[in-house]
Amino acid sequence: MQTPALAGGHPHCHAGAPLLRPAAPALRLACSLGSELRRRSLEWSPLRRERKARPSFCHPAGKATCLLRAGVTMSTRLPMRPPGSVPAVLLGFRPAPALTGALCLRQNLGSSSPGKKQSKENTITINCVTFPHPDTMPEQQLLKPTEWSYCDYFWADKKDPQGNGTVAGFELLLQKQLKGKQMQKEMSEFIRERIKIEEEYAKNLAKLSQNSLAAQEEGSLGEAWAQVKKSLADEAEVHLKFSAKLHSEVEKPLMNFRENFKKDMKKCDHHIADLRKQLASRYAAVEKARKALTERQRDLEMKTQQLEIKLSNKTEEDIKKARRKSTQAGDDLMRCVDLYNQAQSKWFEEMVTTTLELERLEVERVEMIRQHLCQYTQLRHETDMFNQSTVEPVDQLLRKVDPAKDRELWVREHKTGNIRPVDMEI
Numbered sequence: 001m002q003t004p005a006l007a008g009g010h011p012h013c014h015a016g017a018p019l020l021r022p023a024a025p026a027l028r029l030a031c032s033l034g035s036e037l038r039r040r041s042l043e044w045s046p047l048r049r050e051r052k053a054r055p056s057f058c059h060p061a062g063k064a065t066c067l068l069r070a071g072v073t074m075s076t077r078l079p080m081r082p083p084g085s086v087p088a089v090l091l092g093f094r095p096a097p098a099l100t101g102a103l104c105l106r107q108n109l110g111s112s113s114p115g116k117k118q119s120k121e122n123t124i125t126i127n128c129v130t131f132p133h134p135d136t137m138p139e140q141q142l143l144k145p146t147e148w149s150y151c152d153y154f155w156a157d158k159k160d161p162q163g164n165g166t167v168a169g170f171e172l173l174l175q176k177q178l179k180g181k182q183m184q185k186e187m188s189e190f191i192r193e194r195i196k197i198e199e200e201y202a203k204n205l206a207k208l209s210q211n212s213l214a215a216q217e218e219g220s221l222g223e224a225w226a227q228v229k230k231s232l233a234d235e236a237e238v239h240l241k242f243s244a245k246l247h248s249e250v251e252k253p254l255m256n257f258r259e260n261f262k263k264d265m266k267k268c269d270h271h272i273a274d275l276r277k278q279l280a281s282r283y284a285a286v287e288k289a290r291k292a293l294t295e296r297q298r299d300l301e302m303k304t305q306q307l308e309i310k311l312s313n314k315t316e317e318d319i320k321k322a323r324r325k326s327t328q329a330g331d332d333l334m335r336c337v338d339l340y341n342q343a344q345s346k347w348f349e350e351m352v353t354t355t356l357e358l359e360r361l362e363v364e365r366v367e368m369i370r371q372h373l374c375q376y377t378q379l380r381h382e383t384d385m386f387n388q389s390t391v392e393p394v395d396q397l398l399r400k401v402d403p404a405k406d407r408e409l410w411v412r413e414h415k416t417g418n419i420r421p422v423d424m425e426i
Contacts, residue, residue, distance in 0.1 A: 156169060181262065184257060191376070202243065278346075290333055293332075299326075
């Protein structure tokens, strides 16, 4: 559908404003020519070179996003990529025709006469990222509904609680990843301390088992007591084996899991940060181009107003030159807007891909720690079973302790005689 040309031009320069009446037919002809030049000069030529809209995948901000301050609507499209290189969740975006630069500029730089209110902005730009305007924001469907996925909830920046600046949502995710790595390291250190305790405990048990206290106990009770001391040595061996398995099956895997994780996260951080810097640079270029366009429009308006008062070939040439500069400024602005949209689309795409990867890494980390802690409890159960086996012989001997039998054996070995004394006779 063809969009009409700018209807009102500049708010201070109306197409229907009366010209000064010329005093002669020649002047009337010149004024007529000047009026035609003025009318054509306000019909900004870039707006007449509309490109054919093409369907594209839009990101969740909607079919088009805008620069609020520039007043220039910018279509932010997710570029098509080879199959398999974009998460499948992105393929659910609904194709929609993207607004071309000329059409967007025509809609936003149209009639702004004092009698008409400009339409409400559809987007707002925060820290060089364009979002739907809160007052006109269309309902957005989450990329991964019901999953509380990273890729849905970390697009905006958050105020830094430790300063006056802001922290990017992606930076918060990286901090969580690095904190998870630190927690994993501290868990490994905790297990190492547990191992030290086990080793020290085993050493002390073995030492105690060699103690000579009560070594002279005799009989069945003496046998039971000797087994108690032997069980300590057996238990010490069990704890040494337990500590060795803790080291090889729990502590070491926790410590060595993702040894280069910090380095990988730093690379990831630099990659996203570079894309964000590029986006900020593109936004600055858009603002600069918008300012240049405003100046060219103002210059064209001033020269057009001068034509109403003073007619000369020089003025007409100045208008043509100003119109060419205005056209060029409009082309530059559309080019900058397009480059900004490309940068934001690239950042958006990499954000989705990278946050999903961070989400996968976090799930993998939690699952890994859970499995090794389960291994710890399993080893602990096995240790208890082995410890129980060391005291079973003690239990058996204790059940056989018989004080009467012990007395018999001792008496047989140490008796001095069984003839009892009698009374003395006179």
